[in-house]
Amino acid sequence: MKTILRIILILILIGAFSTIFFLPISSQTQEKPTIKIVTTIFPAYDFARTITKDTNTSIELLIKPGVDLHSYEPTPQDIINIKESNIFIYNGGESESWVKNILKELSVDTTIIRMMDSVELIAESSDNIINKEQNKKPVYDEHIWTNPNNVIKISEAISQAVKNHSPDDTSTIQRNLDQYKTNLQNLDNDFRMLSNTKTGKLIVADRFPFRYFIEEYGFDYIAAYPGCSEQAEASAKTITELIKQTKQNSQKIIFNLELSNNKIAQTVASSTDAKILTWHSIHNVSQTDFDSGKTYIDFMRDNFDNLNEALYDHSAS
Ligand SMILES: [Zn+2]
Structure with missing residues:
Protein backbone atom coordinates (compact mmCIF):
# COMPACT_ATOMS: atom_id res chain seq x y z
CA MET A 1 0.00 0.00 0.00
CA LYS A 2 2.83 2.31 0.95
CA THR A 3 4.51 1.63 -2.40
CA ILE A 4 1.33 2.49 -4.27
CA LEU A 5 0.96 5.74 -2.33
CA ARG A 6 4.56 6.60 -3.06
CA ILE A 7 4.06 5.95 -6.79
CA ILE A 8 0.94 8.12 -6.81
CA LEU A 9 2.82 10.89 -5.01
CA ILE A 10 5.68 10.69 -7.52
CA LEU A 11 3.22 10.79 -10.45
CA ILE A 12 1.50 13.86 -8.97
CA LEU A 13 4.89 15.56 -8.55
CA ILE A 14 5.91 14.71 -12.14
CA GLY A 15 2.58 16.06 -13.35
CA ALA A 16 2.95 19.29 -11.40
CA PHE A 17 6.60 19.64 -12.46
CA SER A 18 5.81 19.21 -16.17
CA THR A 19 2.86 21.62 -15.95
CA ILE A 20 5.02 24.29 -14.35
CA PHE A 21 8.20 23.82 -16.32
CA PHE A 22 7.50 22.12 -19.64
CA LEU A 23 4.22 23.52 -20.88
CA PRO A 24 5.26 27.20 -20.90
CA ILE A 25 8.43 26.24 -22.78
CA SER A 26 6.57 24.29 -25.46
CA SER A 27 3.97 27.02 -25.93
CA GLN A 28 6.79 29.56 -26.28
CA THR A 29 8.58 27.58 -28.97
CA GLN A 30 5.50 26.38 -30.87
CA GLU A 31 3.97 29.41 -32.47
CA LYS A 32 0.21 29.43 -32.73
CA PRO A 33 -0.85 28.90 -36.38
CA THR A 34 -1.70 32.16 -38.13
CA ILE A 35 -4.65 30.62 -39.90
CA LYS A 36 -6.68 27.47 -39.54
CA ILE A 37 -8.01 25.69 -42.64
CA VAL A 38 -10.53 22.85 -42.39
CA THR A 39 -11.16 20.65 -45.45
CA THR A 40 -13.67 17.87 -46.12
CA ILE A 41 -11.90 15.59 -48.64
CA PHE A 42 -8.29 14.65 -49.43
CA PRO A 43 -7.94 16.69 -52.66
CA ALA A 44 -8.94 19.90 -50.81
CA TYR A 45 -6.53 19.02 -47.99
CA ASP A 46 -3.66 18.38 -50.38
CA PHE A 47 -4.24 21.55 -52.46
CA ALA A 48 -4.35 23.66 -49.26
CA ARG A 49 -1.20 21.93 -47.95
CA THR A 50 0.67 22.69 -51.18
CA ILE A 51 -0.46 26.33 -51.40
CA THR A 52 0.41 27.10 -47.73
CA LYS A 53 3.83 25.39 -47.72
CA ASP A 54 6.35 27.32 -45.52
CA THR A 55 3.62 29.34 -43.81
CA ASN A 56 2.33 28.86 -40.28
CA THR A 57 -1.02 27.30 -41.22
CA SER A 58 -2.89 24.43 -39.61
CA ILE A 59 -4.87 22.22 -42.01
CA GLU A 60 -7.36 19.62 -40.92
CA LEU A 61 -8.86 16.80 -43.00
CA LEU A 62 -12.34 15.82 -41.76
CA ILE A 63 -13.00 12.66 -43.81
CA LYS A 64 -10.19 10.42 -42.65
CA PRO A 65 -8.07 8.27 -45.01
CA GLY A 66 -9.49 4.85 -45.86
CA VAL A 67 -13.09 5.57 -44.87
CA ASP A 68 -16.04 5.41 -47.23
CA LEU A 69 -16.89 9.05 -47.70
CA HIS A 70 -20.46 8.26 -48.70
CA SER A 71 -21.27 7.11 -45.17
CA TYR A 72 -19.48 10.04 -43.48
CA GLU A 73 -21.38 12.07 -40.89
CA PRO A 74 -19.65 14.98 -39.10
CA THR A 75 -19.04 14.50 -35.37
CA PRO A 76 -19.84 17.36 -32.93
CA GLN A 77 -16.06 18.00 -32.77
CA ASP A 78 -15.90 18.22 -36.59
CA ILE A 79 -18.62 20.87 -36.52
CA ILE A 80 -16.73 22.85 -33.84
CA ASN A 81 -13.58 22.64 -35.99
CA ILE A 82 -15.41 23.97 -39.04
CA LYS A 83 -16.88 26.83 -36.98
CA GLU A 84 -13.43 27.75 -35.64
CA SER A 85 -11.77 27.74 -39.05
CA ASN A 86 -10.64 30.83 -40.95
CA ILE A 87 -11.09 29.00 -44.25
CA PHE A 88 -13.43 26.06 -44.82
CA ILE A 89 -12.91 24.18 -48.09
CA TYR A 90 -15.45 21.64 -49.32
CA ASN A 91 -16.18 20.17 -52.71
CA GLY A 92 -19.95 20.67 -52.91
CA GLY A 93 -21.13 17.54 -54.71
CA GLU A 94 -23.79 14.95 -54.03
CA SER A 95 -21.73 13.14 -51.37
CA GLU A 96 -21.37 16.32 -49.29
CA SER A 97 -25.03 17.24 -48.86
CA TRP A 98 -24.38 17.27 -45.06
CA VAL A 99 -22.39 20.51 -45.49
CA LYS A 100 -25.47 22.60 -46.33
CA ASN A 101 -26.80 22.74 -42.74
CA ILE A 102 -23.42 23.65 -41.27
CA LEU A 103 -22.84 26.56 -43.68
CA LYS A 104 -25.82 28.41 -42.19
CA GLU A 105 -24.15 28.37 -38.78
CA LEU A 106 -20.76 29.75 -39.85
CA SER A 107 -19.68 33.26 -38.89
CA VAL A 108 -18.89 35.88 -41.53
CA ASP A 109 -15.21 35.62 -40.50
CA THR A 110 -14.94 32.16 -42.05
CA THR A 111 -14.16 32.17 -45.77
CA ILE A 112 -16.07 29.36 -47.46
CA ILE A 113 -14.63 27.80 -50.61
CA ARG A 114 -16.83 25.42 -52.60
CA MET A 115 -14.40 23.88 -55.07
CA MET A 116 -17.15 23.11 -57.61
CA ASP A 117 -17.76 26.88 -57.91
CA SER A 118 -14.26 27.35 -59.38
CA VAL A 119 -14.68 25.14 -62.46
CA GLU A 120 -16.99 24.44 -65.36
CA LEU A 121 -19.21 21.54 -64.29
CA ILE A 122 -19.99 18.45 -66.36
CA ALA A 123 -23.09 16.30 -65.82
CA GLU A 124 -22.70 12.64 -64.90
CA SER A 125 -23.10 10.48 -67.97
CA SER A 126 -23.52 6.81 -68.79
CA ASP A 127 -21.46 6.93 -71.99
CA ASN A 128 -19.40 3.73 -72.30
CA ILE A 129 -20.78 2.45 -68.98
CA ILE A 130 -22.10 -1.12 -69.00
CA ASN A 131 -24.53 -0.72 -66.06
CA LYS A 132 -26.41 2.46 -66.70
CA GLU A 133 -28.09 3.94 -63.62
CA GLN A 134 -31.87 3.73 -63.92
CA ASN A 135 -34.20 6.52 -62.78
CA LYS A 136 -31.42 8.63 -61.30
CA LYS A 137 -31.99 12.33 -61.65
CA PRO A 138 -29.09 13.90 -63.55
CA VAL A 139 -26.50 15.60 -61.32
CA TYR A 140 -23.11 17.17 -61.87
CA ASP A 141 -20.15 14.86 -61.57
CA GLU A 142 -18.24 15.90 -58.46
CA HIS A 143 -14.77 14.50 -59.33
CA ILE A 144 -13.59 17.81 -60.77
CA TRP A 145 -9.92 17.35 -59.76
CA THR A 146 -9.42 14.46 -62.21
CA ASN A 147 -8.65 17.23 -64.75
CA PRO A 148 -5.41 18.98 -63.62
CA ASN A 149 -6.56 22.22 -65.30
CA ASN A 150 -9.42 22.39 -62.79
CA VAL A 151 -6.90 22.05 -59.96
CA ILE A 152 -5.17 25.22 -61.23
CA LYS A 153 -8.46 27.14 -60.88
CA ILE A 154 -9.18 25.68 -57.42
CA SER A 155 -5.63 26.49 -56.24
CA GLU A 156 -6.04 30.09 -57.38
CA ALA A 157 -9.21 30.39 -55.27
CA ILE A 158 -7.50 28.86 -52.23
CA SER A 159 -4.42 31.08 -52.53
CA GLN A 160 -6.56 34.23 -52.78
CA ALA A 161 -8.39 33.28 -49.58
CA VAL A 162 -5.15 32.56 -47.72
CA LYS A 163 -3.62 35.87 -48.84
CA ASN A 164 -6.71 37.72 -47.55
CA HIS A 165 -6.41 36.07 -44.13
CA SER A 166 -2.63 36.29 -43.88
CA PRO A 167 -1.29 39.25 -45.95
CA ASP A 168 2.24 38.73 -44.52
CA ASP A 169 2.43 35.41 -46.38
CA THR A 170 1.44 36.85 -49.77
CA SER A 171 4.80 36.34 -51.49
CA THR A 172 5.24 32.79 -50.12
CA ILE A 173 1.72 31.84 -51.24
CA GLN A 174 2.32 33.31 -54.70
CA ARG A 175 5.61 31.38 -55.05
CA ASN A 176 3.86 28.13 -54.02
CA LEU A 177 1.01 28.77 -56.44
CA ASP A 178 3.37 29.51 -59.36
CA GLN A 179 5.36 26.34 -58.66
CA TYR A 180 2.19 24.26 -58.36
CA LYS A 181 0.79 25.64 -61.62
CA THR A 182 4.00 24.62 -63.40
CA ASN A 183 3.72 21.06 -62.01
CA LEU A 184 0.05 20.85 -63.00
CA GLN A 185 0.75 22.17 -66.51
CA ASN A 186 3.49 19.54 -66.93
CA LEU A 187 1.02 16.87 -65.87
CA ASP A 188 -1.52 18.22 -68.36
CA ASN A 189 1.08 18.20 -71.16
CA ASP A 190 2.05 14.60 -70.41
CA PHE A 191 -1.55 13.32 -70.45
CA ARG A 192 -2.22 15.24 -73.67
CA MET A 193 0.88 13.72 -75.26
CA LEU A 194 -0.20 10.25 -74.11
CA SER A 195 -3.64 10.62 -75.69
CA ASN A 196 -2.11 11.98 -78.92
ZN1 LIG B 1 -16.05 9.65 -55.64
Missing part, protein backbone atom coordinates in the same frame (compact mmCIF):
# COMPACT_ATOMS: atom_id res chain seq x y z
CA THR A 197 0.51 9.26 -79.31
CA LYS A 198 -1.09 6.08 -77.92
CA THR A 199 -4.24 4.24 -78.82
CA GLY A 200 -6.05 1.30 -77.25
CA LYS A 201 -8.96 0.84 -74.93
CA LEU A 202 -8.90 1.39 -71.17
CA ILE A 203 -10.90 -1.36 -69.43
CA VAL A 204 -12.18 -0.18 -66.05
CA ALA A 205 -13.57 -3.14 -64.09
CA ASP A 206 -14.97 -0.79 -61.49
CA ARG A 207 -16.80 2.54 -61.19
CA PHE A 208 -15.88 5.44 -63.43
CA PRO A 209 -15.43 8.81 -61.69
CA PHE A 210 -13.16 10.15 -64.48
CA ARG A 211 -15.61 12.19 -66.56
CA TYR A 212 -13.58 15.44 -66.29
CA PHE A 213 -10.38 13.63 -67.19
CA ILE A 214 -11.94 11.95 -70.24
CA GLU A 215 -13.56 15.19 -71.48
CA GLU A 216 -10.13 16.85 -71.38
CA TYR A 217 -7.98 14.10 -72.91
CA GLY A 218 -10.38 11.85 -74.82
CA PHE A 219 -9.15 8.29 -74.20
CA ASP A 220 -11.24 5.35 -75.42
CA TYR A 221 -12.64 3.35 -72.48
CA ILE A 222 -15.33 1.09 -71.11
CA ALA A 223 -16.34 0.87 -67.43
CA ALA A 224 -18.63 -1.26 -65.26
CA TYR A 225 -20.51 1.42 -63.31
CA PRO A 226 -20.86 5.22 -63.37
CA GLY A 227 -19.65 7.65 -60.66
CA CYS A 228 -18.07 6.30 -57.50
CA SER A 229 -20.99 5.91 -55.08
CA GLU A 230 -21.77 2.73 -53.17
CA GLN A 231 -19.98 -0.52 -53.99
CA ALA A 232 -21.78 -2.57 -56.63
CA GLU A 233 -21.96 -6.33 -56.83
CA ALA A 234 -20.71 -7.76 -60.08
CA SER A 235 -23.55 -8.85 -62.33
CA ALA A 236 -23.01 -11.67 -64.83
CA LYS A 237 -23.76 -9.28 -67.68
CA THR A 238 -21.07 -6.81 -66.52
CA ILE A 239 -18.43 -9.50 -66.09
CA THR A 240 -19.20 -11.07 -69.49
CA GLU A 241 -18.99 -7.72 -71.29
CA LEU A 242 -15.71 -6.74 -69.58
CA ILE A 243 -14.12 -10.10 -70.39
CA LYS A 244 -15.26 -9.78 -74.03
CA GLN A 245 -13.86 -6.24 -74.31
CA THR A 246 -10.56 -7.20 -72.66
CA LYS A 247 -10.05 -10.09 -75.10
CA GLN A 248 -11.26 -8.21 -78.20
CA ASN A 249 -8.88 -5.35 -77.52
CA SER A 250 -6.00 -7.66 -76.47
CA GLN A 251 -5.68 -5.72 -73.22
CA LYS A 252 -3.01 -6.95 -70.82
CA ILE A 253 -4.06 -4.43 -68.13
CA ILE A 254 -7.44 -3.78 -66.53
CA PHE A 255 -8.17 -1.13 -63.89
CA ASN A 256 -9.71 -1.00 -60.46
CA LEU A 257 -10.17 2.02 -58.19
CA GLU A 258 -8.47 2.73 -54.87
CA LEU A 259 -10.34 1.42 -51.79
CA SER A 260 -12.44 -0.87 -54.02
CA ASN A 261 -13.65 -4.35 -53.03
CA ASN A 262 -12.00 -5.49 -56.31
CA LYS A 263 -14.58 -8.23 -56.93
CA ILE A 264 -15.26 -7.31 -60.55
CA ALA A 265 -11.60 -6.75 -61.46
CA GLN A 266 -10.51 -10.05 -59.90
CA THR A 267 -13.20 -12.03 -61.72
CA VAL A 268 -12.31 -10.43 -65.07
CA ALA A 269 -8.58 -10.88 -64.46
CA SER A 270 -8.95 -14.58 -63.62
CA SER A 271 -10.70 -15.21 -66.96
CA THR A 272 -8.37 -13.17 -69.14
CA ASP A 273 -4.90 -13.27 -67.51
CA ALA A 274 -4.94 -9.47 -67.53
CA LYS A 275 -3.06 -7.69 -64.74
CA ILE A 276 -4.95 -5.33 -62.40
CA LEU A 277 -3.58 -1.81 -61.93
CA THR A 278 -5.16 1.00 -59.90
CA TRP A 279 -6.54 4.16 -61.46
CA HIS A 280 -6.71 6.60 -58.57
CA SER A 281 -9.82 8.78 -58.42
CA ILE A 282 -8.18 10.47 -55.35
CA HIS A 283 -11.65 11.08 -53.84
CA ASN A 284 -10.19 9.42 -50.75
CA VAL A 285 -6.85 7.68 -50.19
CA SER A 286 -5.67 4.74 -48.10
CA GLN A 287 -4.18 5.28 -44.63
CA THR A 288 -0.82 3.92 -45.88
CA ASP A 289 -0.69 6.35 -48.80
CA PHE A 290 -1.74 9.21 -46.52
CA ASP A 291 0.92 8.35 -43.91
CA SER A 292 3.61 8.21 -46.59
CA GLY A 293 2.72 11.80 -47.58
CA LYS A 294 1.59 11.03 -51.14
CA THR A 295 0.19 14.06 -52.93
CA TYR A 296 -2.35 14.62 -55.70
CA ILE A 297 0.57 15.01 -58.13
CA ASP A 298 2.05 11.67 -56.97
CA PHE A 299 -1.26 9.85 -57.54
CA MET A 300 -1.70 11.47 -60.97
CA ARG A 301 1.88 10.46 -61.89
CA ASP A 302 1.01 6.86 -60.88
CA ASN A 303 -2.11 7.14 -63.05
CA PHE A 304 0.02 8.36 -65.95
CA ASP A 305 2.40 5.40 -65.63
CA ASN A 306 -0.48 2.91 -65.36
CA LEU A 307 -2.45 4.33 -68.31
CA ASN A 308 0.75 4.39 -70.33
CA GLU A 309 1.35 0.72 -69.52
CA ALA A 310 -2.23 -0.21 -70.50
CA LEU A 311 -2.22 1.54 -73.88
CA TYR A 312 -0.72 0.09 -77.02
CA ASP A 313 1.01 2.31 -79.48
CA HIS A 314 -0.62 0.97 -82.65
CA SER A 315 1.02 3.66 -84.79
CA ALA A 316 4.46 2.29 -83.89
CA SER A 317 3.65 -1.37 -84.57
Whole structure:
Protein backbone atom coordinates (compact mmCIF):
# COMPACT_ATOMS: atom_id res chain seq x y z
CA MET A 1 0.00 0.00 0.00
CA LYS A 2 2.83 2.31 0.95
CA THR A 3 4.51 1.63 -2.40
CA ILE A 4 1.33 2.49 -4.27
CA LEU A 5 0.96 5.74 -2.33
CA ARG A 6 4.56 6.60 -3.06
CA ILE A 7 4.06 5.95 -6.79
CA ILE A 8 0.94 8.12 -6.81
CA LEU A 9 2.82 10.89 -5.01
CA ILE A 10 5.68 10.69 -7.52
CA LEU A 11 3.22 10.79 -10.45
CA ILE A 12 1.50 13.86 -8.97
CA LEU A 13 4.89 15.56 -8.55
CA ILE A 14 5.91 14.71 -12.14
CA GLY A 15 2.58 16.06 -13.35
CA ALA A 16 2.95 19.29 -11.40
CA PHE A 17 6.60 19.64 -12.46
CA SER A 18 5.81 19.21 -16.17
CA THR A 19 2.86 21.62 -15.95
CA ILE A 20 5.02 24.29 -14.35
CA PHE A 21 8.20 23.82 -16.32
CA PHE A 22 7.50 22.12 -19.64
CA LEU A 23 4.22 23.52 -20.88
CA PRO A 24 5.26 27.20 -20.90
CA ILE A 25 8.43 26.24 -22.78
CA SER A 26 6.57 24.29 -25.46
CA SER A 27 3.97 27.02 -25.93
CA GLN A 28 6.79 29.56 -26.28
CA THR A 29 8.58 27.58 -28.97
CA GLN A 30 5.50 26.38 -30.87
CA GLU A 31 3.97 29.41 -32.47
CA LYS A 32 0.21 29.43 -32.73
CA PRO A 33 -0.85 28.90 -36.38
CA THR A 34 -1.70 32.16 -38.13
CA ILE A 35 -4.65 30.62 -39.90
CA LYS A 36 -6.68 27.47 -39.54
CA ILE A 37 -8.01 25.69 -42.64
CA VAL A 38 -10.53 22.85 -42.39
CA THR A 39 -11.16 20.65 -45.45
CA THR A 40 -13.67 17.87 -46.12
CA ILE A 41 -11.90 15.59 -48.64
CA PHE A 42 -8.29 14.65 -49.43
CA PRO A 43 -7.94 16.69 -52.66
CA ALA A 44 -8.94 19.90 -50.81
CA TYR A 45 -6.53 19.02 -47.99
CA ASP A 46 -3.66 18.38 -50.38
CA PHE A 47 -4.24 21.55 -52.46
CA ALA A 48 -4.35 23.66 -49.26
CA ARG A 49 -1.20 21.93 -47.95
CA THR A 50 0.67 22.69 -51.18
CA ILE A 51 -0.46 26.33 -51.40
CA THR A 52 0.41 27.10 -47.73
CA LYS A 53 3.83 25.39 -47.72
CA ASP A 54 6.35 27.32 -45.52
CA THR A 55 3.62 29.34 -43.81
CA ASN A 56 2.33 28.86 -40.28
CA THR A 57 -1.02 27.30 -41.22
CA SER A 58 -2.89 24.43 -39.61
CA ILE A 59 -4.87 22.22 -42.01
CA GLU A 60 -7.36 19.62 -40.92
CA LEU A 61 -8.86 16.80 -43.00
CA LEU A 62 -12.34 15.82 -41.76
CA ILE A 63 -13.00 12.66 -43.81
CA LYS A 64 -10.19 10.42 -42.65
CA PRO A 65 -8.07 8.27 -45.01
CA GLY A 66 -9.49 4.85 -45.86
CA VAL A 67 -13.09 5.57 -44.87
CA ASP A 68 -16.04 5.41 -47.23
CA LEU A 69 -16.89 9.05 -47.70
CA HIS A 70 -20.46 8.26 -48.70
CA SER A 71 -21.27 7.11 -45.17
CA TYR A 72 -19.48 10.04 -43.48
CA GLU A 73 -21.38 12.07 -40.89
CA PRO A 74 -19.65 14.98 -39.10
CA THR A 75 -19.04 14.50 -35.37
CA PRO A 76 -19.84 17.36 -32.93
CA GLN A 77 -16.06 18.00 -32.77
CA ASP A 78 -15.90 18.22 -36.59
CA ILE A 79 -18.62 20.87 -36.52
CA ILE A 80 -16.73 22.85 -33.84
CA ASN A 81 -13.58 22.64 -35.99
CA ILE A 82 -15.41 23.97 -39.04
CA LYS A 83 -16.88 26.83 -36.98
CA GLU A 84 -13.43 27.75 -35.64
CA SER A 85 -11.77 27.74 -39.05
CA ASN A 86 -10.64 30.83 -40.95
CA ILE A 87 -11.09 29.00 -44.25
CA PHE A 88 -13.43 26.06 -44.82
CA ILE A 89 -12.91 24.18 -48.09
CA TYR A 90 -15.45 21.64 -49.32
CA ASN A 91 -16.18 20.17 -52.71
CA GLY A 92 -19.95 20.67 -52.91
CA GLY A 93 -21.13 17.54 -54.71
CA GLU A 94 -23.79 14.95 -54.03
CA SER A 95 -21.73 13.14 -51.37
CA GLU A 96 -21.37 16.32 -49.29
CA SER A 97 -25.03 17.24 -48.86
CA TRP A 98 -24.38 17.27 -45.06
CA VAL A 99 -22.39 20.51 -45.49
CA LYS A 100 -25.47 22.60 -46.33
CA ASN A 101 -26.80 22.74 -42.74
CA ILE A 102 -23.42 23.65 -41.27
CA LEU A 103 -22.84 26.56 -43.68
CA LYS A 104 -25.82 28.41 -42.19
CA GLU A 105 -24.15 28.37 -38.78
CA LEU A 106 -20.76 29.75 -39.85
CA SER A 107 -19.68 33.26 -38.89
CA VAL A 108 -18.89 35.88 -41.53
CA ASP A 109 -15.21 35.62 -40.50
CA THR A 110 -14.94 32.16 -42.05
CA THR A 111 -14.16 32.17 -45.77
CA ILE A 112 -16.07 29.36 -47.46
CA ILE A 113 -14.63 27.80 -50.61
CA ARG A 114 -16.83 25.42 -52.60
CA MET A 115 -14.40 23.88 -55.07
CA MET A 116 -17.15 23.11 -57.61
CA ASP A 117 -17.76 26.88 -57.91
CA SER A 118 -14.26 27.35 -59.38
CA VAL A 119 -14.68 25.14 -62.46
CA GLU A 120 -16.99 24.44 -65.36
CA LEU A 121 -19.21 21.54 -64.29
CA ILE A 122 -19.99 18.45 -66.36
CA ALA A 123 -23.09 16.30 -65.82
CA GLU A 124 -22.70 12.64 -64.90
CA SER A 125 -23.10 10.48 -67.97
CA SER A 126 -23.52 6.81 -68.79
CA ASP A 127 -21.46 6.93 -71.99
CA ASN A 128 -19.40 3.73 -72.30
CA ILE A 129 -20.78 2.45 -68.98
CA ILE A 130 -22.10 -1.12 -69.00
CA ASN A 131 -24.53 -0.72 -66.06
CA LYS A 132 -26.41 2.46 -66.70
CA GLU A 133 -28.09 3.94 -63.62
CA GLN A 134 -31.87 3.73 -63.92
CA ASN A 135 -34.20 6.52 -62.78
CA LYS A 136 -31.42 8.63 -61.30
CA LYS A 137 -31.99 12.33 -61.65
CA PRO A 138 -29.09 13.90 -63.55
CA VAL A 139 -26.50 15.60 -61.32
CA TYR A 140 -23.11 17.17 -61.87
CA ASP A 141 -20.15 14.86 -61.57
CA GLU A 142 -18.24 15.90 -58.46
CA HIS A 143 -14.77 14.50 -59.33
CA ILE A 144 -13.59 17.81 -60.77
CA TRP A 145 -9.92 17.35 -59.76
CA THR A 146 -9.42 14.46 -62.21
CA ASN A 147 -8.65 17.23 -64.75
CA PRO A 148 -5.41 18.98 -63.62
CA ASN A 149 -6.56 22.22 -65.30
CA ASN A 150 -9.42 22.39 -62.79
CA VAL A 151 -6.90 22.05 -59.96
CA ILE A 152 -5.17 25.22 -61.23
CA LYS A 153 -8.46 27.14 -60.88
CA ILE A 154 -9.18 25.68 -57.42
CA SER A 155 -5.63 26.49 -56.24
CA GLU A 156 -6.04 30.09 -57.38
CA ALA A 157 -9.21 30.39 -55.27
CA ILE A 158 -7.50 28.86 -52.23
CA SER A 159 -4.42 31.08 -52.53
CA GLN A 160 -6.56 34.23 -52.78
CA ALA A 161 -8.39 33.28 -49.58
CA VAL A 162 -5.15 32.56 -47.72
CA LYS A 163 -3.62 35.87 -48.84
CA ASN A 164 -6.71 37.72 -47.55
CA HIS A 165 -6.41 36.07 -44.13
CA SER A 166 -2.63 36.29 -43.88
CA PRO A 167 -1.29 39.25 -45.95
CA ASP A 168 2.24 38.73 -44.52
CA ASP A 169 2.43 35.41 -46.38
CA THR A 170 1.44 36.85 -49.77
CA SER A 171 4.80 36.34 -51.49
CA THR A 172 5.24 32.79 -50.12
CA ILE A 173 1.72 31.84 -51.24
CA GLN A 174 2.32 33.31 -54.70
CA ARG A 175 5.61 31.38 -55.05
CA ASN A 176 3.86 28.13 -54.02
CA LEU A 177 1.01 28.77 -56.44
CA ASP A 178 3.37 29.51 -59.36
CA GLN A 179 5.36 26.34 -58.66
CA TYR A 180 2.19 24.26 -58.36
CA LYS A 181 0.79 25.64 -61.62
CA THR A 182 4.00 24.62 -63.40
CA ASN A 183 3.72 21.06 -62.01
CA LEU A 184 0.05 20.85 -63.00
CA GLN A 185 0.75 22.17 -66.51
CA ASN A 186 3.49 19.54 -66.93
CA LEU A 187 1.02 16.87 -65.87
CA ASP A 188 -1.52 18.22 -68.36
CA ASN A 189 1.08 18.20 -71.16
CA ASP A 190 2.05 14.60 -70.41
CA PHE A 191 -1.55 13.32 -70.45
CA ARG A 192 -2.22 15.24 -73.67
CA MET A 193 0.88 13.72 -75.26
CA LEU A 194 -0.20 10.25 -74.11
CA SER A 195 -3.64 10.62 -75.69
CA ASN A 196 -2.11 11.98 -78.92
CA THR A 197 0.51 9.26 -79.31
CA LYS A 198 -1.09 6.08 -77.92
CA THR A 199 -4.24 4.24 -78.82
CA GLY A 200 -6.05 1.30 -77.25
CA LYS A 201 -8.96 0.84 -74.93
CA LEU A 202 -8.90 1.39 -71.17
CA ILE A 203 -10.90 -1.36 -69.43
CA VAL A 204 -12.18 -0.18 -66.05
CA ALA A 205 -13.57 -3.14 -64.09
CA ASP A 206 -14.97 -0.79 -61.49
CA ARG A 207 -16.80 2.54 -61.19
CA PHE A 208 -15.88 5.44 -63.43
CA PRO A 209 -15.43 8.81 -61.69
CA PHE A 210 -13.16 10.15 -64.48
CA ARG A 211 -15.61 12.19 -66.56
CA TYR A 212 -13.58 15.44 -66.29
CA PHE A 213 -10.38 13.63 -67.19
CA ILE A 214 -11.94 11.95 -70.24
CA GLU A 215 -13.56 15.19 -71.48
CA GLU A 216 -10.13 16.85 -71.38
CA TYR A 217 -7.98 14.10 -72.91
CA GLY A 218 -10.38 11.85 -74.82
CA PHE A 219 -9.15 8.29 -74.20
CA ASP A 220 -11.24 5.35 -75.42
CA TYR A 221 -12.64 3.35 -72.48
CA ILE A 222 -15.33 1.09 -71.11
CA ALA A 223 -16.34 0.87 -67.43
CA ALA A 224 -18.63 -1.26 -65.26
CA TYR A 225 -20.51 1.42 -63.31
CA PRO A 226 -20.86 5.22 -63.37
CA GLY A 227 -19.65 7.65 -60.66
CA CYS A 228 -18.07 6.30 -57.50
CA SER A 229 -20.99 5.91 -55.08
CA GLU A 230 -21.77 2.73 -53.17
CA GLN A 231 -19.98 -0.52 -53.99
CA ALA A 232 -21.78 -2.57 -56.63
CA GLU A 233 -21.96 -6.33 -56.83
CA ALA A 234 -20.71 -7.76 -60.08
CA SER A 235 -23.55 -8.85 -62.33
CA ALA A 236 -23.01 -11.67 -64.83
CA LYS A 237 -23.76 -9.28 -67.68
CA THR A 238 -21.07 -6.81 -66.52
CA ILE A 239 -18.43 -9.50 -66.09
CA THR A 240 -19.20 -11.07 -69.49
CA GLU A 241 -18.99 -7.72 -71.29
CA LEU A 242 -15.71 -6.74 -69.58
CA ILE A 243 -14.12 -10.10 -70.39
CA LYS A 244 -15.26 -9.78 -74.03
CA GLN A 245 -13.86 -6.24 -74.31
CA THR A 246 -10.56 -7.20 -72.66
CA LYS A 247 -10.05 -10.09 -75.10
CA GLN A 248 -11.26 -8.21 -78.20
CA ASN A 249 -8.88 -5.35 -77.52
CA SER A 250 -6.00 -7.66 -76.47
CA GLN A 251 -5.68 -5.72 -73.22
CA LYS A 252 -3.01 -6.95 -70.82
CA ILE A 253 -4.06 -4.43 -68.13
CA ILE A 254 -7.44 -3.78 -66.53
CA PHE A 255 -8.17 -1.13 -63.89
CA ASN A 256 -9.71 -1.00 -60.46
CA LEU A 257 -10.17 2.02 -58.19
CA GLU A 258 -8.47 2.73 -54.87
CA LEU A 259 -10.34 1.42 -51.79
CA SER A 260 -12.44 -0.87 -54.02
CA ASN A 261 -13.65 -4.35 -53.03
CA ASN A 262 -12.00 -5.49 -56.31
CA LYS A 263 -14.58 -8.23 -56.93
CA ILE A 264 -15.26 -7.31 -60.55
CA ALA A 265 -11.60 -6.75 -61.46
CA GLN A 266 -10.51 -10.05 -59.90
CA THR A 267 -13.20 -12.03 -61.72
CA VAL A 268 -12.31 -10.43 -65.07
CA ALA A 269 -8.58 -10.88 -64.46
CA SER A 270 -8.95 -14.58 -63.62
CA SER A 271 -10.70 -15.21 -66.96
CA THR A 272 -8.37 -13.17 -69.14
CA ASP A 273 -4.90 -13.27 -67.51
CA ALA A 274 -4.94 -9.47 -67.53
CA LYS A 275 -3.06 -7.69 -64.74
CA ILE A 276 -4.95 -5.33 -62.40
CA LEU A 277 -3.58 -1.81 -61.93
CA THR A 278 -5.16 1.00 -59.90
CA TRP A 279 -6.54 4.16 -61.46
CA HIS A 280 -6.71 6.60 -58.57
CA SER A 281 -9.82 8.78 -58.42
CA ILE A 282 -8.18 10.47 -55.35
CA HIS A 283 -11.65 11.08 -53.84
CA ASN A 284 -10.19 9.42 -50.75
CA VAL A 285 -6.85 7.68 -50.19
CA SER A 286 -5.67 4.74 -48.10
CA GLN A 287 -4.18 5.28 -44.63
CA THR A 288 -0.82 3.92 -45.88
CA ASP A 289 -0.69 6.35 -48.80
CA PHE A 290 -1.74 9.21 -46.52
CA ASP A 291 0.92 8.35 -43.91
CA SER A 292 3.61 8.21 -46.59
CA GLY A 293 2.72 11.80 -47.58
CA LYS A 294 1.59 11.03 -51.14
CA THR A 295 0.19 14.06 -52.93
CA TYR A 296 -2.35 14.62 -55.70
CA ILE A 297 0.57 15.01 -58.13
CA ASP A 298 2.05 11.67 -56.97
CA PHE A 299 -1.26 9.85 -57.54
CA MET A 300 -1.70 11.47 -60.97
CA ARG A 301 1.88 10.46 -61.89
CA ASP A 302 1.01 6.86 -60.88
CA ASN A 303 -2.11 7.14 -63.05
CA PHE A 304 0.02 8.36 -65.95
CA ASP A 305 2.40 5.40 -65.63
CA ASN A 306 -0.48 2.91 -65.36
CA LEU A 307 -2.45 4.33 -68.31
CA ASN A 308 0.75 4.39 -70.33
CA GLU A 309 1.35 0.72 -69.52
CA ALA A 310 -2.23 -0.21 -70.50
CA LEU A 311 -2.22 1.54 -73.88
CA TYR A 312 -0.72 0.09 -77.02
CA ASP A 313 1.01 2.31 -79.48
CA HIS A 314 -0.62 0.97 -82.65
CA SER A 315 1.02 3.66 -84.79
CA ALA A 316 4.46 2.29 -83.89
CA SER A 317 3.65 -1.37 -84.57
ZN1 LIG B 1 -16.05 9.65 -55.64
